[in-house]
Amino acid sequence: MENVTILGAGSWGTALAIVLAENGHNTLLWTHRIEQANEINEQHTNEKYLPNIQLPTKLTATADLQEAVNHSNIIVVAVPTKAIREVCHSMMTFLNDKKLFVHVSKGIEPDTLKRISEMLKENLSPDVIEEIVVLSGPSHAEEVVLHHPTTITAACGNLEMAEKVQDLFMNQYFRVYTNEDVVGVEIGGALKNVIALAAGVSDGLNYGDNAKAALITRGLAEITRLGVKMGGNPFTFAGLTGMGDLIATCTSVHSRNWRAGNMLGKGMKLDEVLDNIGMVVEGVRTTKAAYQLSQEYDVPMPLTTALYDVLFNDKEPKEAVDELMIRMKKREIDIL
Ligand SMILES: NC(=O)C1=CN([C@@H]2O[C@H](COP(=O)(O)OP(=O)(O)OC[C@H]3O[C@@H](n4cnc5c(N)ncnc54)[C@H](OP(=O)(O)O)[C@@H]3O)[C@@H](O)[C@H]2O)C=CC1
Numbered sequence: 001m002e003n004v005t006i007l008g009a010g011s012w013g014t015a016l017a018i019v020l021a022e023n024g025h026n027t028l029l030w031t032h033r034i035e036q037a038n039e040i041n042e043q044h045t046n047e048k049y050l051p052n053i054q055l056p057t058k059l060t061a062t063a064d065l066q067e068a069v070n071h072s073n074i075i076v077v078a079v080p081t082k083a084i085r086e087v088c089h090s091m092m093t094f095l096n097d098k099k100l101f102v103h104v105s106k107g108i109e110p111d112t113l114k115r116i117s118e119m120l121k122e123n124l125s126p127d128v129i130e131e132i133v134v135l136s137g138p139s140h141a142e143e144v145v146l147h148h149p150t151t152i153t154a155a156c157g158n159l160e161m162a163e164k165v166q167d168l169f170m171n172q173y174f175r176v177y178t179n180e181d182v183v184g185v186e187i188g189g190a191l192k193n194v195i196a197l198a199a200g201v202s203d204g205l206n207y208g209d210n211a212k213a214a215l216i217t218r219g220l221a222e223i224t225r226l227g228v229k230m231g232g233n234p235f236t237f238a239g240l241t242g243m244g245d246l247i248a249t250c251t252s253v254h255s256r257n258w259r260a261g262n263m264l265g266k267g268m269k270l271d272e273v274l275d276n277i278g279m280v281v282e283g284v285r286t287t288k289a290a291y292q293l294s295q296e297y298d299v300p301m302p303l304t305t306a307l308y309d310v311l312f313n314d315k316e317p318k319e320a321v322d323e324l325m326i327r328m329k330k331r332e333i334d335i336l
């Protein structure tokens with residue numbers, strides 16, 4: 001059994017902490033809010049992020065980052081993309097030996113266009129990184145905590161480290177595969193949120209199942225087009241972290257991205273939508289990053305561009321869809 005630290009006590013950090021604690025690991029969850037640490041330690045709940053779920057009593061929390069970092073040599077980073085740099089900077093004050101970092105966040109940073117593993121490398125000194133493994137796939141926290149069968153992928157260029165993470169998390173309801181394609185796994189995980197927002201918009205407009213299938217399929221085509229140009233393995237995009245997560249996120253009421261898109265499609269403004277959801281909606285910032293990546297890599301991404309216009313240029317969702325439908329004629333298969 002291992003000592004494991006999880007940074008970030010939102011829905012995903014807490015759900016993964018439950019998996020690890022149930023696997024027998026000595027798991028410490030770090031939150032930046034002391035009242036939340038007290039709630040987890042005393043009531044064994046995290047009502048804001050996982051309502052009506054009883055946490056294992058052996059799962060403990062702390063609001064002391066130094067204590068969290070010293071607790072183990074395996075650090076699972078589960079804060080939203082926009083908090084990654086800040087958390088790394090704070091951690092660097094205490095880190096003095098090598099740790100295995102597992103990141104589970106799904107995003108790309110706008111403007112720098114960095115993936116999460118790149119941000120971790122930039123903000124943590126090489127002296128403290130044993131390896132970085134990405135854990136990603138179709139995995140709504142709300143279903144994992146009910147022990148519903150879930151499959152996910154641990155990705156790392158160093159397969160031994162991916163296997164170590166596979167062993168750490170795997171159990172009878174949480175099945176972990178390995179993959180060596182970090183670029184493909186990170187790009188698929190981040191960009192599916194953009195398409196999930198678009199799928200929510202389509203559902204908010206009551207456009208039905210044909211439109212949703214079109215968004216998932218053509219969304220995967222544009223994610224693959226970009227991801228392959230960035231160095232990802234084309235087969236990764238057909239796997240759990242590509243198609244798998246795209247399906248889970250575009251079709252689930254658990255998805256914050258789908259729900260946000262749905263409200264936009266029904267006519268709510270973005271600020272109002274984000275207030276209403278009250279949890280991270282990674283796809284909003286990732287849409288900006290994906291739009292910038294499509295220009296940087298000169299890859300056409302019509303769905304991403306249409307959503308970018310809805311989110312950041314006040315385009316009416318219906319007008320964006322109309323424009324997508326009357327674009328110039330195209331061949332369906334364009335990457336081989
Ligand atoms: N939820 C899910 O099912 C899944 C989520 N993911 C990914 O995991 C990542 C985390 O998402 P999730 O847990 O769902 O998000 P939530 O919105 O549920 O929780 C985010 C957590 O991060 C905390 N946080 C925010 N900023 C900081 C900061 N600067 N320092 C410390 N803590 C901070 C929040 O604290 P506060 O309460 O103070 O805001 C909150 O506890 C995202 O990238 C998401 O895409 C991946 C797979 C599944």
Ligand SMILES: O=C(CO)COP(=O)(O)O
Pocket residue numbers: 106137138139140141193196245248249254255256257258280281282
């Ligand atoms: O990544 C997820 C499921 O795999 C969670 O998606 P949301 O962030 O849209 O809730």
